[in-house]
Amino acid sequence: VNFQEPVIDYAGLAPIIALTVGLCVVLLSAVFKPLKRGAPALTLLTLASTAGLLIWQWGESKSLITGALRLDDLAISISLIAILTAGFCVVISTRERAVEEAGSGEYHALLIGSVLGMVLLSQAQNLVTFFVALETLSIPLYILCATNLRREGSLESGLKYLIIGSLGSATLLYGMAFLYGGTGSTGFEGIAIGIAHNGMLGDPLILIGIAMCAVGLAFKTSIAPFHQWTPDVYQGAPTPITSFMAVATKAAAFAVFLRFFDVALGPQVAEWQPALAVLAAISIVVGNVGALGQDSLKRMLGYSGVAQAGYMLGGIVVASEAGVSSLVFYLAGYAFMNLAAFTVIVARERETPFGDSIRSVQGLGAERPLLAWPLTIAMLALAGLPATVGFIGKLYLIEALVEGDYTWLAVFIAVGTMISLAYYLRVVAAMWMRPGGETVAGATPAIAGASPEADPVDPDARRRWYLVGPALLAAAATVFFGVIPQPLVEFAARAGASLFG
């Protein structure tokens, strides 16, 4: 019997191995006394070395583990976005109550576990790895949402995310079963061949499978009408985790969304294109209208995330290289804008007794310009105003949509952006156009307004470099790539070329 030993490409797997080793080390560090305080540093080290390995692999295009994974520029760019976000999350989690309650080692290990899921998910090109990676990503997040053990909202958030997330996963899995049944293959390329050449084109089995997979992925990317969990979970989770969820989960889920639909379901493009376009339009309207009346900044950003997911879905709808590139560009820009916003919210949660209410940023412009500017820039960028990366991102998406004959969806994006101005600028107005003062007067009570279990005010919060620094950094990147977008455009174009080249 001739046994062919499988070739294991250790270079290609290096980022995944690094993350796995890091995960174990960080988890064990909680047990050793001398390393107890070192978990954040070890996490950052793990993330940095993984990022380094990924950059080393930049430009590669190869299948790993007999086709289960694909290492290409799309996977690498999305992984880098996820790692960057995780790095920010670690820094702004410093002295976060949730970290102390859950245990530093556990908290950070779960975070790395989730990143590992994201890296795997962005590379997945097989239904099995796809599903396993998705669960690797999700399960740590369910727990992380609930790490603020003594706050009811956090536990509710974790449970809600678990139930809805499982529903999404189940739907997805069911859809996968249909596709496997129809094509007899779990590999993405095998499915494409199965659909195109075995007379399965337009078969109800395939169409039902596609619809269920789309619904499952829509849950993960919080696309309306499968978005109901988003505002609640965003609001309840510890804010650093919310920022990580908002950016990294979205990036990874969109990466697999792209690969799955453009590669595996490519032959069936004429059917899913209009369906996804309608989903995108619904998402834009629902998200933007839902955000209008929100007083909680995290809820507002949750709804805004639903709308932004609608914009991004446009990049999948067109099923073209420009679509992939524009989506990757938008995700990278979205990371900077959201990280700036969430970092400021974290800072204000600790400085004021108002939690994440819009009152917490009132008068910020006069009082704390170093925090007010990042939040202002983030809001203007999310609204897509020029001189920020948000504008270029919208431009890129609109170009892709118009080229792909989906001009009406581009008009929807424009209309949605107009609605969004009302709530983004409300935050800006609260910072700059309303006197503060209340916050100073209200700083005496150690317990937050609504919930007695909420974090007490941190009197030294003003001097926290680890909050001001990341906020300024993310805001600076938002403006930098708005004025000199060329490097980021090239980065995104490589990702697009890797899927269609």
Add this chain to the structure above:
Amino acid sequence: MINALLWAPLAFGIVGLFLPKRATGWWATLGAVVTLGIAISIAVGFDSGSSGLQHAVDVSWISGLGVDYSLGIDGLNLFLILLTAVLWIGGIAFAAFREQERPQLFFFLMLVAETATLGSFLAQDLLLFVLFFDFMLVPFYFLFGSWGSDREGGPTAAAATLKMMIFTLIGSLLMLVAAVAAAIISADGGHLTFSIAAIQQQGLGVGSQRWLFWFFTAAFLVKMPAFLLHGWMPDAYRAAPLPVLVVFSGVLAKVGAYGFLRVVLPLFPDATIEFQEVVLVIALASILYGSVMAFTQTNMRLIAGYSSVAQLGFITAGIFALRADGADGAILQMVNHGLVVAPLFVIVAILVERTGTEDIREVGGMALRAPVLAALFLIVALATLAMPGSANFIGEFYILNGLFQAKIVFAFVAISGVAMSAYYALRLYQHAMHNRPPSQQNNGIASREIGWRDGIVLAPLVLCILALALYPQLILHRTAPTVQQTVASVTGGSAPEAQLASNNGPTGLKRPNNGRLRPIDREEP
């Protein structure tokens, strides 16, 4: 040179952020003066015989998306740039003489706004134009919202400003989609470029022109604002700080009108001809509505604001006469109106400071002890109503002349606007300067001669009005070649009527109305 012009205000603004509070206003004024100096030196070297771009810069900015950093100066934007540079000095200097809250930020935003406005005038790349056009709003949003005044019983400054943002961005964002669509349709699968000249050369199908035309036109009409799209204007004007309003109403409305000449006429010629009458109807409605509102309002800001609606209606009508003389008059009138409305707001600001009210029924009698202020105001008021001898007269004459040739019925309606402008301009002047003040004690505080500080701001603006009144040819000569080319891109003809404006060729004699223009030319010393 052109880069220095565009970025000088921003550079001064950034440095100003780090200066002490007292110095920052003067530093900003210096920045505006330097900008004007650069603009003048460009204008001096301007070749008035050429219709093409001068001082052009064209560098690839985002190559993947086909966007270029492309700037240039021609007859269409030369004087609008000068106007921008002049009015910004006025606005900034006026503010620098007064105490401002958070002055570093205030002057920084003013200078950012200048860069953005100059950028939208200079841009020769469609996307760069849209970018600057949208970006203009950001500094004004903060200026209006943070330094504006909340109105009792009305919306707060923040709410009024939000309304303005949403109104104007509705247009701007649709314009972004339209700009992308225009580039992609004209590229037709080939090399994607947003260069206005390249898109014009490629041409667009009539079917796409129609909707692209309306997306752009809507953006420009909101900015002006035109009738039916002016909903943001009253609240925003009442909330805005007056030094900012000087530049805002003086220049920003013109960007919309300029957009018609720069983008709509060259890129969508067929749609322009098709919808000419629709736009003319909107323009005439703006003239009538703006005039009527201007003479029924009692708030001085709103009188000036609604008069701008009427004047911009005139300018739009001049452009959509689709004749070279109409468009020439429109450009002259844009500059004139900017030069008139800016001192008007300075005077309103002076009156408000003295009397504490913006209601014309509660002011009056100012001329008694302030003859210089009254004289300056009179010049401005007479220019507003387009008194013969003022440049506004020439501008309106050209516009009406073009309109008569093109659509005589519309011209008759437009003429009524000229008559009405006399009423509202004189009413404002009379109430403020001559009427008996309602209460004696008010008079005691109010009637005081204009201070040297305000004089420094006001006098140069009035001098500009006088200079243009004496020599409007300064503008007409230089704009004519480009305007002729722009209008010809729509009508397709060789357009001998453009000769009218340049006033130097026997070819123009073919025009039946040419004789009528002669006397004006001879009036010039």
